[in-house]
Amino acid sequence: MNTLELSETLRAARSSNDHVVAVLTPYERDLFLPGWRPDSGSSARVSQVDVSRMSREEWLDMLREMQPTVLLTAWSCPTLPMEWWAESSLRYLCSITGSVKPRVPRIFIEQGLLVSNWGSLISHTVAEHALLLVLAALRGISGWPAMMREPRDMLQMMQRLKTKRLRGARVGVHGFGAVARELILMLKPHHVEVSVYSEGVPQAHYDEYSVRRCDSLDDLFAGTEVLIECEGLNDRTKGVVTRELLSLLADDAVFVNVGRGRVVDENALIDLAREGRLRVALDVYHREPLPGDSPLLDTRGILLSPHVAGPTSDTYPLCGWQALENVARFLRGETPAHLVTLEAYDRAT
Known part of the structure; x- marks a missing residue:
């Protein structure tokens, strides 16, 4: 469905008592909703x-003046003011993007505000990127440019690149959210042994995806040949992947992070890559954008990706269209899809 068709759906669903306020920059509107304009x-x-x-x-004054019943938001939307909640008429916040914690205090959801996000819509793009980084690290892709510029003796080239295959590897996944589940499906054709650890996930999820449940992070990391970090960042997971854990990985193992940078000891990654103990591939960092003087940029054995594992250019409009469909659903008196529960809120970044 295109944006014009969705606008018609939205118009048909409207009630005279509702005020839908799209809190979007022009860039966000054109990125997520090309061709859409409020009418x-x-x-x-x-x-x-x-x-x-x-x-x-000014944000508080605008909310008090406009009194929205529905907010359609993206990255630029500020945090909802606590002092406004008691007087507001807001019933639904529809986030086009993923994390809602920067915008919605937990108490708003506790007291009945419906909140949705893009759900699992982009999980496959992040999982695809994780698999790309795994394969690139195994095949020594960071060394390819030098190999192409130099006279190449096949034996010397293979000794320097030390290419490895994925098939049959012992793979660990830290986290068991939507991205991890997509990734596990993508890994299965490679006949790998998959182990997973994520605190609080019921056994039924592990059984459904036919993966080994680890009882601890030590169990997950010990002897693993490919470790993929997918866990969200919160008070419980910040810095949880320590130097000691990383040292448990198999020699010359691959460590990939498409989750959050601050889950991992970044200095330990640098040291272990310099020692030749780990092949590291990262899409997320402690500081973003990555500072120009970061040692990550010059460390052999570390492959860097510019935080592009999320939506691809062709999925941004899908996120916007899904959000408009959700708003239309709410205005028809139906339950929006991809609601953020308190449990999901607490586990999210």
């Missing part, structure tokens, strides 16, 4: 505001 040809109001340069006081 005034309906009894209900649809407005768009760019609050990216507003102060907190």
Whole structure:
């Protein structure tokens, strides 16, 4: 369905008592909803505001003045003010993007605000990127440019690149959310042995995906040949992947992170890569964008990706269209899809 068709759906669903406010920058609107514009040809109001340069006081004043019943948001939306909640008419916040913690205090959901996000829509793109990084690290891709510029003796080249296969490897996955589940499906054709650890995940999930459940991170890391980090960042997981854990991996193992940078001891990754103990491939970092003087940039054995594992250019509009469908669903009195539960909120970054 294109944006014009979705606009018609949204118009048909509107009630005169509802005010839908799209909190989007022009860039976000064109990225997620190309061709879509709020229109005034309906009894209900649809407005768009760019609050990216507003102060907190201006943001609060705007909410009090516009009194939205529905907010359509993306990355630029500020945190909802606590002092506004008691007087607000807001019933639904539809996030086009993933994490809602930067925008929605937990108490809002506790007290009945419906909140949705893009759900598992981009999980496959992150999983694809994780698999790309695994294969690139195994095949020594960071050394390819030098090999192409130099006279090549096949034996010397293979000795320097030390290419390895994925098939049959012992693979560990830290985290068992939507990305990890997509990734496990992509790994299966390679006939790998998959082990998973994620605190609080029921046994039925492990059984459904036919993977070995680890009782601890020590169990997950010990002897693993490929470790893929997919866990979200919260108070419980910050810094949980320590130097000691990384040292448990098999010699010359691959470590890939498509989750969050601060889950892992970044200095330990650098040291172990320099020692030739690990092949490292990262899409996320402690500081982003990565500073120009970061030792990650010059460490042999570390492959860097510019945090592009998320939506691809052709999936951004899908995220926007899904959000408009959700808003239309809510305005028809139906339950939106991909609601963020308190459990999901607590586990998310």
